[in-house]
Amino acid sequence: MANDKMMAQIRGQDGFIAALDQSGGSTPGALRLYGIPDNAYSSDAEMFRLMHQMRVRIMTAPAFAGAKVIAAILFEGTMDGRAQEKPVPAFLWEERGVVPFLKVDKGLEAENDGVSLMKPVPALDGLLTRAVKLGVFGTKMRSVINLPSKDGIAAVVAQQFDVAAQIAEHGLMPIIEPEVSIKSPDKPGAEAILLAELTGNLDAVPDGRRVMLKLTIPDVPDFYSALTNHKRVARVVALSGGYTRVDACKRLSANHGMIASFSRALTEDLRNSMSDAEFDATLAKSIDEIYRASTVKV
Numbered sequence: 001m002a003n004d005k006m007m008a009q010i011r012g013q014d015g016f017i018a019a020l021d022q023s024g025g026s027t028p029g030a031l032r033l034y035g036i037p038d039n040a041y042s043s044d045a046e047m048f049r050l051m052h053q054m055r056v057r058i059m060t061a062p063a064f065a066g067a068k069v070i071a072a073i074l075f076e077g078t079m080d081g082r083a084q085e086k087p088v089p090a091f092l093w094e095e096r097g098v099v100p101f102l103k104v105d106k107g108l109e110a111e112n113d114g115v116s117l118m119k120p121v122p123a124l125d126g127l128l129t130r131a132v133k134l135g136v137f138g139t140k141m142r143s144v145i146n147l148p149s150k151d152g153i154a155a156v157v158a159q160q161f162d163v164a165a166q167i168a169e170h171g172l173m174p175i176i177e178p179e180v181s182i183k184s185p186d187k188p189g190a191e192a193i194l195l196a197e198l199t200g201n202l203d204a205v206p207d208g209r210r211v212m213l214k215l216t217i218p219d220v221p222d223f224y225s226a227l228t229n230h231k232r233v234a235r236v237v238a239l240s241g242g243y244t245r246v247d248a249c250k251r252l253s254a255n256h257g258m259i260a261s262f263s264r265a266l267t268e269d270l271r272n273s274m275s276d277a278e279f280d281a282t283l284a285k286s287i288d289e290i291y292r293a294s295t296v297k298v
Helices: 002-012 024-034 044-059 088-096 124-133 150-168 187-203 245-252 276-294
Strands: 016-020 069-074 099-103 138-145 173-180 211-216 233-239 258-262
Touching: 002 069, 002 099, 002 233, 016 044, 016 233, 016 276, 024 044, 044 088, 069 088, 088 099, 124 150, 138 150, 138 211, 150 173, 150 187, 150 211, 173 187, 173 233, 187 211, 245 258, 245 276, 258 276
Parallel strands: 016 069, 016 258, 069 099, 099 138, 138 173, 173 211, 211 233, 233 258
Antiparallel strands: none
């Protein structure tokens, strides 16, 4: 079954996950970095069309393949779109050997108690049903932690695991992403509380069920090693969190067992004005750098 092959790839294959899931408020910034100014479009529909074109250009580049890019996280509009006349999830898996994931959160609540919880997702079951039909393997959802608040971080992790259980009922693999801001005034303190909360919640996950974790690269190397070895964890992946690719890769390479799930750090050198040959070569260089940082052995 395709799902079994996807699971084996996610759990055991060398490589990293490409995060192609900018949405809503983050899309204009991503387009600006790509060289498309705000005045190049006059509606959200045009903005997302340009973003989809960028993503398809990435996904169809020769270097974007399962040998190094084991999975990709998609925005809902990308999941519903097409690449080379195929639905994007089918294209990724059948043509590129890349496992498709879907970003399912709808953004963040205002900060409270040092954290930002996820906004409610009232139509989640319908979205998950549609994702399964399109061949999506798993999901991703993001919260943000700014301060080392025990109650706040506990609330973030509890919400993530509650929604993860709902996602798992659809047969999908949830990626839990409680991002610790790299601008936190006490990032190590927040990470220590997060580790304890994640461990307690993982211990309560039912037998036969696993989750993935997407975490900010910790200040202390191998700080999350107990999570990478936890029986309820399929894989621990790292977000770049605003670090440059060079810095993110350097930090990641000191954390054995974590692999990248980079967004901005993957695409930071790509420009709309590049020729196809220049674009493909630049992307290949980025992929090689992130792959090397994700495959450092103990």
